[in-house]
Amino acid sequence: MSLQPFTQVSGKAAPMLAANIDTDVIMPKQFLKGIDRSGLDRGLFFDLRFLPDGQANPAFVLNQPAWQGASFMVVGPNFGCGSSREHAVWGLKQMGIRALIGSSFAGIFYDNCQRNGVLLITLDEPVLQRLGQVVSQPETALINVDLETQQIRLQGEVIPFEIDTLRKTALVLGLDAIGSTLQRSEQIKAFEHQHLTANPWLS
């Protein structure tokens, strides 16, 4: 499955700077009962986005006019911690989120985003705090993320960011990771033969 390539995207950035937003909060349990990926936009941040009577919660950032339809979220430390559920990333993607910008992300969540073409940008905490303040103002919430030049452009400022070349290439080209790996099938077979010969109890 090829992914939508990520080169340069402009859009609103919604701030959500609380620490330790876990994947249970991003995608609650009642939305995990499917055997496909559909309908997860409904479940995204469900208990925060909706009031008990089912109405949209006006206090939640993605419900506010200034950040409705955001392409990015600027998030607090350890975003995506907890459960491995990839449903959290599928939901973000279905809501139109193309990149998350934070100071640290949980490991499994990081890999899940990468495998779905969602860019994760890690910035130092002071830089992130400043960016968070800028996008918290409705009039400066519009930003541009350029993966090729590794820059976030906001009003009056350019913030550079780092990313591994391997991850960047996969995102820019929208590569099918499994297809790429299977091109190395002969190498895997050779390794496997040697590995199982040396450790026969693994057979």
Place this chain on the structure above:
Amino acid sequence: MTSARTLYDKHIDSHTVCRLDDQGHVLLYIDRQVINEYTSPQAFSGLREAKRGVWRPGTALAVVDHVNPTAPNRIAAMSDAGGARQVSYLAENCRDFGIELLDILDKRQGIEHVIAPEQGFILPGMVIAAGDSHTTTYGALGAFGFGIGTSEIEHLLASQTLVYKRLKTLRVTVDGELAPGLTSKDVIMALIGRIGASGATGYAIEFRGSTIDALSVEARMTICNMAVEAGARGAFMAPDDKVFAYLKDKPRAPKGVLWEQAVQTWRALHSDADALFDREVSLDASALEPMVTWGTSPDQASPIGARVPDPQDISDLILRQDMRRALTYMGLEAGMPLSDIVISHAFIGSCTNARIEDLRDAASVVRGKRVAEHVRAMIVPGSTEVRDQAEAEGLAAIFIDAGFEWRQSGCSMCLAMNDDVLAPGDRCASSTNRNFEGRQGAGARTHLMSPAMVAAAAITGRLTDIRHFGARA
């Protein structure tokens, strides 16, 4: 590169098919994977759509654990249509791709991280990846286990490999004797409280020290299991004679000459004496007290003798806001003694703490006593084998006599994907691993602690210091 290597390095080096760049990415060979019904469906669908096969079906073991009911009378039928569809699709996938499935009526069924060691499916030196974050549990056997998402499950099924980036290493040294009543749960909760919920993000943790050596293999699993709650993407403990004794004669463990050969190889599985770690932390186990969480992140934990902390005392703005939000959700006042917190539910279960030793520990606390009038107390054994064993030992009778529900095995109220769900405002003393908002039910409140502490709370109806609970049988 120096010749001295950590146990983590040894696992990665011995499983590297090839290096992919000079930034630490390798193609990593995976020896085993465990598959459940809820994170795997889209991976199998992906294989079907791309007309790809499973590389080595015999290296995968599937089990139903997350969505199944735990009602005492076990039947195959499920009233939850979504869960039932996941279970039937798992069966269909296992049949079509040649993967062994332990279905709901199988005597070997249970929570994946309980049954995989129980079956001898996990061996020292292995690298295991699975679609569940608590795959770190397998570190207690000298294996390297880590959680992955569904796309990675598909990648692994198709190629037996993952594109993997090498982690940094953190060594946690735990020395000293645990006071009576304290368990390995208190050790890992204290560590998480100390280093924070992202304190080990980007790291693999190796645990060592006299405290670890003295623990049973099952108790060690509790520590490795919860390492992920500090952000660790892997936990290690060098395998010793206890591990070899635990594994010997397990159904899938090697036998005869092969066993001898394997053990000889496994004895080399330890960090070299002069291996360097990127970071070191040490913990004095003799100074620990029983731990409980008061917030909505596993690092929001304190000794039971403490009071609910006051956000005013926190200088860091984000942490202060975090604590306020947590206390509001939990319905707690700053300054109140933790031992004054009244519960409505007590739950002993999960891949963290529902093995036979956990149940023995809890039973020794409740023997001859009664669950408090206002508390609903449940025991959900980690596996059907654990359940059978507990019945054979008379533990089930102790729990039932005390007023606990004695249920069938599954993940159950740890994440409440099945029908074991708390209502808004319910407050649960829980032997599980996550106290996240809504984890056990929307609006429900979770306090994490050891199984013995849950048992004591069930009896008194409030959070209780196990050390002052009175004589234990």
